[in-house]
Amino acid sequence: MEVKTVKDAFDRVAKKQKLSCSKTQETVDRLSREIEKALNAIQEPTTDTDNPLLHKSLVSDLKKTVQEIAPSNQLEAAHKELNVALSKYPKVLEKTLNSDISKAYRNVEFDLHTVHQIIASFFYGQGLFDIGDCFISETGEPESSARESFMEMYLILKALKRRDLGPALNWAASNSDKLEQANSDLEMKLHSLHFLKIAQDKKSLDAVNYARKHIPIYSDRGLQKLMCSLLWNGNLDKSPYAGFLSPTLWTKAVKELTRQYCNLLGESPESPLSVTVAAGSQALPPLLKYMNLMVNKKQEWQTMEQLPIPVELSEEFQFHSVFVCPVTKEQSREDNPPMRLCCGHVLCKQSINRMSKNGSKSFKCPYCPSDIDASQCRQLYF
Structure with a gap:
């Protein structure tokens, strides 16, 4: 949604820019035609070529035509619309693309050696061997074992592409x-x-x-x-x-x-x-x-074990199945795993505990009339 907002704002600016350019070109072309028309009339041979009144009349007509065209007003109006769109665009960028992302991430201590190896492997995996070597040299890391493997792969691919x-x-x-x-x-x-x-x-x-x-x-x-x-x-x-x-x-x-x-x-x-x-x-x-x-709950954010809001990712980023309890609408976790009921339906463990009073009594499955014994429920592994 945020990307679409930025794109729409950019498209508006681009549209206004094209309209302004088109209007400017149209006005300049029209002025050029009128001036050229007046020059041709002045230079046209007549029986009275030195008649100053004729020239004065042609210049007066040209001046009147230019005043009717009012190029300054037309160009000013077109540029004003463009400037309005341009002035709004940075505000959309500032509102949508918030550069201060520190609010949305946790302060996690990383092993620098591991991070350096990941970055070096990225360069080698992309075939950027010179950059990978430079990175390894500047960070003082030992040579990555991935280099030779990826080098062989890219030599094969290079030959295959030709x-x-x-x-x-x-x-x-x-x-x-x-x-x-x-x-x-x-x-x-x-x-x-x-x-x-x-x-x-x-x-x-x-x-x-x-x-x-x-x-x-x-x-x-x-x-x-x-x-x-x-x-x-x-x-x-x-x-x-x-x-x-x-x-x-x-x-x-x-x-x-x-x-x-x-x-x-x-x-x-x-x-x-x-x-x-x-x-x-x-x-x-x-x-x-x-x-x-x-804003006032930053500390709570730092200690959360689960994301506070649903975050939808595209299919290409969904690598593992995720079970959502049909009763509580919550995602399963390590301490709240999915459990298979004897009737075949699946609920999260906490839902089963609540309905069975922590296993002290049987309960009815919310999706079929079966009586369920909590002790017979089995954990599922995805």
């Missing part, structure tokens, strides 16, 4: 068992791309021999489609298999290799630091709004 499949195929072959355990079809994708490269050179027999040697028969008919595409060799772009020419296949191969390489390293293919910052930028505005309303 359509050199050799390094990628060698890595996939050496990690074939691990890829199979991860149910990854990366090796198949890479061999398929190499098959297509051979076929595009109009070497159909070589492509068939390569497929026989390297590509196993898959139930998903992947090999069958590749073989059928040979029937259209030379005209593949006009065939039902034109998708094999799409650069998207290479892009997907790059993404899949990155994902599988990071998985085998025990790393996330998405930078943890980037994900944390992006998720924090979504959580920060509602927390700031809450803290502005609760």
Whole structure:
């Protein structure tokens, strides 16, 4: 919502700027036409070229036309509207993008060594090896073990982006068992791309021999489609298999290799630091709004075990299932876990304790007429 507010304010300024520019250009063009018209009339040869009264009349008419156009008034009005929009925009920014975020975070002591390693791993994971080396040098940290691993990955990716499949195929072959355990079809994708490269050179027999040697028969008919595409060799772009020419296949191969390489390293293919910052930028505005309303309760905020307000994050930041008790509408916690009733419904432990008087009596499930014995409820683990 906050981002939309800023965007709307920016759009208003941009619109006023375009209108002001258009109005200014229109006024200047009209003045230019009138002046040029008067000059042409003055320079036009007549029988009485030295008649000062004629020239005076033309200048007088031009002056009258300029007064009617009133360029100063028109430009002033357009600029006034633009200035109003511009003066409001900083206020929207100041109100929405509060630079003082200290109200919305806790004072947590971090292990600097761990923080430095996370930042260095971020640089190496993004392929910024020079910056990572500089950071390690300036912080005095030992060289990160992630550097060599990511260096190998980026050399493979660099070759793959220039359509050199050799390094990628060698890595996939050496990690074939691990890829199979991860149910990854990366090796198949890479061999398929190499098959297509051979076929595009109009070497159909070589492509068939390569497929026989390297590509196993898959139930998903992947090999069958590749073989059928040979029937259209030379005209593949006009065939039902034109998708094999799409650069998207290479892009997907790059993404899949990155994902599988990071998985085998025990790393996330998405930078943890980037994900944390992006998720924090979504959580920060509602927390700031809450803290502005609760200015006098800063100490309470520092000691809370759970967020005081619901903070909605986008799906890409939802990594774990969260159970919300249907009775209290509260999220489960370590001291208030979800419990499965014998009827199959699930409530939080505190709700069960309240309804059963701490297990001293049975109670009715709020969602079905079953009588529930609290001692028979079992904790669920997500």
